[in-house]
Amino acid sequence: MMKKGRGLAFLVGATLLGVWMSSCQNLSSAALGYVNRDSIEGIEQEEIVQIKKPLLLDKWDSLQKNQIHFVVDTLKPIDIKTQKKMLKDSLRREFDKKPKHVFLTFDDGPLVGSAAIDSLAKAKNIKVNVFLVGRHASVIKGRKRDLANYEKNPLVACYNHSYTHAYNKYSHFYSNPVTAFEDFEKNEKELNLKHKIVRLPGRNIWIYDNVRKIDLQSGASTADMLFANGYKIYGWDVEWRINSLTGVPVQSLESVYTKMRNFLNYQSSMTPNNVILLMHDDMFQTKKGQQLLAGLIDSLKKENYHFEFMQDYPIKY
Ligand SMILES: [Zn+2]
Structure with missing residues (x-):
């Protein structure tokens, strides 16, 4: 489920990025008359990294406030309570890797x-x-x-x-x-x-x-x-x-x-x-x-x- 969630975030992010990129390209094309692929690829990568790595804290807060929507998979059913616990534990492990x-x-x-x-x-x-x-x-x-x-x-x-x-x-x-x-x-x-x-x-x-x-x-x-x-x-x-x-x-x-x-x-x-x-x-x-x-x-x-x-x-x- 977590992978699915991240995948979705990535997809939304990628779509948004596409919109942002095209407007950006239009701007640079209009201003410079050409598009520098290298720099745009560089920006693209940076942007994707940001989308894939939201703050742990934001996810933590959403979990605490019950704002995360969990779905029980029919093929591999895991009840919502267990999913919540798994996400909480995995966030805790991530926090533990950071300075205190x-x-x-x-x-x-x-x-x-x-x-x-x-x-x-x-x-x-x-x-x-x-x-x-x-x-x-x-x-x-x-x-x-x-x-x-x-x-x-x-x-x-x-x-x-x-x-x-x-x-x-x-x-x-x-x-x-x-x-x-x-x-x-x-x-x-x-x-x-x-x-x-x-x-x-x-x-x-x-x-x-x-x-x-x-x-x-x-x-x-x-x-x-x-x-x-x-x-x-x-x-x-x-x-x-x-x-x-x-x-x-x-x-x-x-x-x-x-x-x-x-x-x-x-x-x-x-x-x-x-x-x-x-x-x-x-x-x-x-x-x-x-x-x-x-x-x-x-x-x-x-x-x-x-x-x-x-x-x-x-x-x-
Ligand atoms: Zn006092």
Whole structure:
């Protein structure tokens, strides 16, 4: 069935290519008075390769959304459920051949703990992402210094987590989307943020490209308004919590690492081969917390995962 599907795509593609080629030939004939066969053959080949190799992700999404039409062959009947599983498995094998990407994201900084993240990014030579709260940098001198260090570290990408963090009163904050929106705008201005990339305080909401995933309705209007104004809103796939004062993890290092690996191996994250981990800056104010983070980074490095910036999310195959 898969071969048949590809064959059909090829046929449609070839027909389209024919139409495109003839108009192209007409153009070049009219303009140049002759047709260069070599270059057209070159284009033809390139075009066919593109048609034969659509993004794995597109096929994956179509399968997830039940948009692929399966037919049971009368000569060699395979039920639809089995066909679906076979296609899913074959896509998984294809994804597994591609690189896997991890996005370490740290929220609420600058806070005590930010300096350790900044140093670890340099020591381990990995890219990290910080979603910043401007108000935290406005009062205490030490936090201003942490922010400045983030800004000058090329391995740290700075993004928007609102200016006030809703003063931790989320429903009230999101009940007025206009003032909430202005709070993000203020943060962007105060911190001179280069990217229109946002994470909403207290909400795991995603809106980017053609994706819209809302965990709690309160917050959706603010997110829609941000998206309409050119922002991308990203949530997270996996969260790690460590007690900020004691350094005792709520989820062990092994369990977080295993969860990330499973998400990547079983394509269960928002985008296959991409996984976003949420942490908070204050988790790394103790030696114990810092050692745990270093340990996680080492484990992820051993798997040859690529550490990425959120501005490059999602990395599609
Ligand atoms: Zn937060």
